[in-house]
Amino acid sequence: MYHISPLHDPRWDDLLSRHPDASVFHTRAWLEALRRTYNYSSFGFTTSPSGSALQNAVIVSQVKSWISGSRLVSVPFADACQPLVNSAQELKEIVRATQESCQEKRYKYLEFRWISAGWSQSSLEGLNADASYAYHTINLEPELDAIFRAFHKSCIQRKIHRAEMEGLQYEVGSSDVILREFYRLLILTRRRHGVPPQPFLWFRNLRDCFGSDFRIRIAMKDRRPIASILTLRHGRRLVYKYGGSDANFHPLGPMPWLFWQAIREAKTQDLCEFDLGRSDIVDHGLIAFKNHLGASPAALTYYRYSRGENSKRSGARLRKVRLCKYLPSPILRFAGSVLYRHLG
Numbered sequence: 001m002y003h004i005s006p007l008h009d010p011r012w013d014d015l016l017s018r019h020p021d022a023s024v025f026h027t028r029a030w031l032e033a034l035r036r037t038y039n040y041s042s043f044g045f046t047t048s049p050s051g052s053a054l055q056n057a058v059i060v061s062q063v064k065s066w067i068s069g070s071r072l073v074s075v076p077f078a079d080a081c082q083p084l085v086n087s088a089q090e091l092k093e094i095v096r097a098t099q100e101s102c103q104e105k106r107y108k109y110l111e112f113r114w115i116s117a118g119w120s121q122s123s124l125e126g127l128n129a130d131a132s133y134a135y136h137t138i139n140l141e142p143e144l145d146a147i148f149r150a151f152h153k154s155c156i157q158r159k160i161h162r163a164e165m166e167g168l169q170y171e172v173g174s175s176d177v178i179l180r181e182f183y184r185l186l187i188l189t190r191r192r193h194g195v196p197p198q199p200f201l202w203f204r205n206l207r208d209c210f211g212s213d214f215r216i217r218i219a220m221k222d223r224r225p226i227a228s229i230l231t232l233r234h235g236r237r238l239v240y241k242y243g244g245s246d247a248n249f250h251p252l253g254p255m256p257w258l259f260w261q262a263i264r265e266a267k268t269q270d271l272c273e274f275d276l277g278r279s280d281i282v283d284h285g286l287i288a289f290k291n292h293l294g295a296s297p298a299a300l301t302y303y304r305y306s307r308g309e310n311s312k313r314s315g316a317r318l319r320k321v322r323l324c325k326y327l328p329s330p331i332l333r334f335a336g337s338v339l340y341r342h343l344g
Contacts, residue, residue: 001097004044004057006031011054015084017235023275024234025078026059029209034061034076036205038341042075045094045101056085058094060110063344069108072098076344079278080115080135080300088123099126099305109306116299130304134287136295138274140238144267148260150294159253160260166252169220170261174207182216182228185244187329192247194324196336203230203242217261219254227254231262238266239275259293 006012007028016022024030034040044057059081060072075081085091102110112127115135140147151157171178183200190197207214213233218225227245231238240262245255266274276295279286291297324332 001093002046002049004046004054006042006044006057006059007035009044009054011048012057015054015057019084021082021084022234023078023080023082023237024213024232024239025075025081026084027234029206029211029213030078030232031059031061031075033202033205033209036209037199037202038063038076038344040076040344045097047090047093056083056090056094058083058085058091058098058112060098061344062107063342065342065344067342068344071108071344072102072110073344074112078113079133079275080113082114083112088119091119091123092125095124095127102305103307107307109304112303114301114303116301124303127303127305129301131302132281133278133300133302134281134290135278135298135300136276136287136290136293137298138263138276138293138295140263140266140271140274144264147263147267147294151256152292152294155289155292156256156260159256161253162251163219163253163257166221168226168252168254168257169223170258171218171220172215172261172265174214174216178216178218179203179207181218181225182230182242182244185225185228185246186242187244187332188246189244190336191325191327191332196324196332196339198242198340199337200333201337202340206230206232217258219258221249221252221254226252227258229255229258229262233271236270236272237275238262238271238273240277256293 004012012028016026031042034042040061040063042059042061044059046054046057048055058074060074061076062070063073063076064070083091083094085094098110111130148157183203187197210232215231217229217231219227226249228243229240230242231240233239243255263274276290276293278300279290
């Protein structure tokens with residue numbers, strides 16, 4: 001077994017270009033944004049020796065925290081990060097190596113975030129299913145009209161028509177002005193949900209690392225931003241990662257309209273999939289919204305290997321706190337800047 005550094009190994013991009021399970025969360029851009037924002041270091045395990053073509057890898061990041069414990073995560077803040085392997089035997093060997101590293105370095109636990117792919121139980125030996133989520137994607141291969149017809153008539157189609165009748169304006173880009181408008185709307189949404197926002201530095205680093213593959217889309221009413229979504233692109237896949245909105249304008253349908261704009265643009269770029277990310281299985285409203293967009297659900301499982309006998313969930317989890325709904329924005333932002341580096 002060999003260690004690699006995805007940020008420095010010249011073979012990494014070639015593996016991502018060849019492997020069908022490579023995603024935006026494997027890219028140098030994502031891993032570099034993690035390093036710049038949270039000082040997480042990332043490395044990979046592979047059966048390919050130095051000097052040969054890179055055939056497989058499982059990437060992990062080190063999350064060092066005096067609050068939640070030091071651990072290995074594949075990878076922080078990703079919804080899903082598949083193992084880049086070609087067989088169950090490769091997966092088994094690499095999983096065993098990551099467990100040995102966890103023991104050797106005395107990490108609290110090791111966590112993988114994988115969409116179920118029918119692997120044999122022997123390939124996952126030593127891992128315990130820790131959490132389950134729904135994961136949604138929209139197939140962009142059909143004609144645009146067919147994609148629109150797959151939308152729920154009242155929840156999505158009518159909302160889009162309402163947005164058009166209201167004359168909502170649309171802006172897309174990544175400038176400092178657009179980034180700050182997005183962040184203002186994100187804070188409104190996170191406050192409604194009772195959780196602090198991610199630090200502004202995280203989004204600025206994502207923009208700087210992803211370049212043209214980073215886009216913010218904003219819906220405006222009378223030139224006032226009322227909703228926004230942030231997407232990342234890798235290959236022929238578009239990934240929705242973050243969103244924010246002013247709830248006072250929800251009846252105008254800005255969020256469904258923004259997703260429709262993103263889909264239309266993705267079709268002009270010959271993209272094949274729109275990744276909508278994970279949803280908690282108890283978040284029935286979010287799951288319903290993604291279903292109404294015509295997205296297909298899949299099972300997403302987080303697997304954990306814990307050092308010692310205790311394999312129960314023990315990592316940091318962001319809980320809804322009623323107080324967050326009333327905190328001034330500067331304090332809410334400060335809470336996010338302190339907490340997220342410990343969450344991973």
